[in-house]
Amino acid sequence: MPRAAASSDRRQTFFSRLLEEHARVFFFSLGKLWQNPAGTLLTALVIGITLALPAGLHALINNVDKLSYSWEGAAQSSLFLKDSVSAERGKDLARELNARPGVARTTYISRDQALAEFRKLSGFGEALDILDNNPLPAVITVTPMHKQSRDEINALVTDLSNLPEVDMAKLDQKWLERLYGIIDLLQRGVMVIAVLLSLAVIVTVANTIRLDIQARREEIIVMKLIGAPNSFIRRPFLYTGLWYGFTGSVVALIFVGVGMAALTGPVQNLAGLYESNFSLSGLSFFAVLQVFGAGIVLGWLGAFLTVSRHLSKIEPH
Incomplete structure (x- = not known):
């Protein structure tokens, strides 16, 4: 019984230390970005613009789909x-x-x-x-x-x-079937664009993290000299990529919201001419979560790929 209790205490101590380490790195990486607001904002803008394009197209296609759905009564x-x-x-x-x-x-x-x-x-x-x-x-x-x-x-x-x-x-409803076909084609096109722009986000984050690694090269060498494992050195960069993805997602949602707000007035005026009460709707809650998830995952993935590649090349002599 004492051995089981000691083993349980060790596991709790290990997980508590691991949690404390992740919390420390979480806020440490955020502080690093806060110290360089211009560079952080520039990277977030690039990622935000890249994510805003497929998100905005997705919102517009959903509105067209909703409009065609309301036209089904005319069939x-x-x-x-x-x-x-x-x-x-x-x-x-x-x-x-x-x-x-x-x-x-x-x-x-x-x-x-x-x-x-x-x-x-x-x-x-x-x-x-x-x-x-x-x-x-x-x-x-x-x-x-x-x-x-x-x-x-x-x-x-x-x-x-x-x-x-x-x-x-x-x-x-032949005209409605044609509209459905166009919508399906546009949805496929948005998927292709989203995949290509996802690669652009990964490359953007990877290049930014690579520059950060080069700037902290001496610091990394010192950490390796005192026995720090690669997982310990890698962790701050991974959280940095996560923060880049998160801030880029926020910027993307702001861009999409501003764009939809700018189109609301003209769309309502056009709908009024056709005696319709149609109005634009923004991204759904699930779509917002998808934007955040995509930004965070792509940012983390870009950081992971570049750190795994460049960290092994930095060795103390």
Whole structure:
């Protein structure tokens, strides 16, 4: 029992010392950066601009996606009824479909109404007068409920097209599908840009840490002479890279916030012209955490790579 207690005390002492050492280096590295505010700010600005570009593009694409999502209500399905379907049956069918799950509303357009609308919009009124019969079918327009996926809307249209009274069903959302394709392409492009700019952040931090290592070369040699391990020497530089990534993330979020604020007014004015209440939204809480996580990880990684490379080249003679 005494041996177990002694072993437990040693483990607690080890972890407490390790925690104290990390806390000391944590604040020591922050103090080093505070002593050189100009250089720290310049590095943070470079990292912030690099991180702000993909973050800002991500926010804009999310707003476009949200806008297209609100346009899904404009995606209507037109059910062209067979000529044998009477007007009474067409109205009853419209009411039946209106009570169907996934359907927001339906509108029945008779053959006479369809002809009158076509006559008004086409400008071929005199030419239509020579026709013996009305060639236009009755139509039921079906508006799907909001917040449905594209697959659910397509499944609904497929079911409606199989009704015995329906001759043909057409979904009027080809333009929306094209918009979705453009959004998917832009999202892939942002991912590629984010990867390339992540490499730029790593290179920026690595170069800054390399200069710091060269400036503290004599100090590192002295620490190695008195027996300091590489892990002890490496630790302050790793925390420095972490701080660079953190401050760069703060700068990036400031840039994104300022950019979104600058676009809010013009976007609201444009939305007002189309009688829409759409407004820009900034980065979500999860996206903000992603920016901080990316900055910290990339800063630490850049410091780790350059310290591991250059520290082994500095040896006392």
